Amino acid sequence: xxxxxxxxxxxxxxxxxxxxxxxxxxxxxxxxxxxTEHCRQMGVQLLDxxxxxxxxxxxxxxxxxxxxxxSYEFEFTSTGExxxxxxxxxxxxxxxxxxxxxxxxx
Numbered sequence: 001x002x003x004x005x006x007x008x009x010x011x012x013x014x015x016x017x018x019x020x021x022x023x024x025x026x027x028x029x030x031x032x033x034x035x036t037e038h039c040r041q042m043g044v045q046l047l048d049x050x051x052x053x054x055x056x057x058x059x060x061x062x063x064x065x066x067x068x069x070x071s072y073e074f075e076f077t078s079t080g081e082x083x084x085x086x087x088x089x090x091x092x093x094x095x096x097x098x099x100x101x102x103x104x105x106x
Contacts, residue, residue: 024070028053031072031088031095038098039076039086043105047075047083059091067092078103 003011032051039046055071069091075083082104089097 023068024053027070027090028072030093031070031090032074034095035072035074035086035088035098038088039100042100044076044078044084044100044103045080047077050074051088054087061092065092076100076103078105 028051032049035051036046036049051072051074053070054073055069057069058066059069061067069089072088072090074086074088076086077083084101084103086098086100088095088099
């Protein structure tokens with residue numbers, strides 16, 4: 001059985017799409033756990049126990065290698081009354097930034 005070049009291209013594209021979805025779910029879970037821990041350390045509560053992907057791009061890391069950088073947003077509360085936003089950035093397999101917006105302390 002022989003495959004044409006276009007068949008191989010579509011198989012490769014399908015495999016690449018599957019990998020992207022699988023890696024994206026793993027990355028989202030990693031960021032969710034890190035955001036939960038960061039919020040706990042800061043004395044605030046992560047709301048809805050979720051993070052949302054806002055941006056994906058290719059960017060060079062400190063060693064000059066091109067890696068996928070994913071940016072996520074999440075919401076937290078310090079008093080239980082107001083919602084505030086935060087961001088988390090995953091560059092390759094490392095979380096490079098978690099930042100909370102200014103908020104009232106309980």
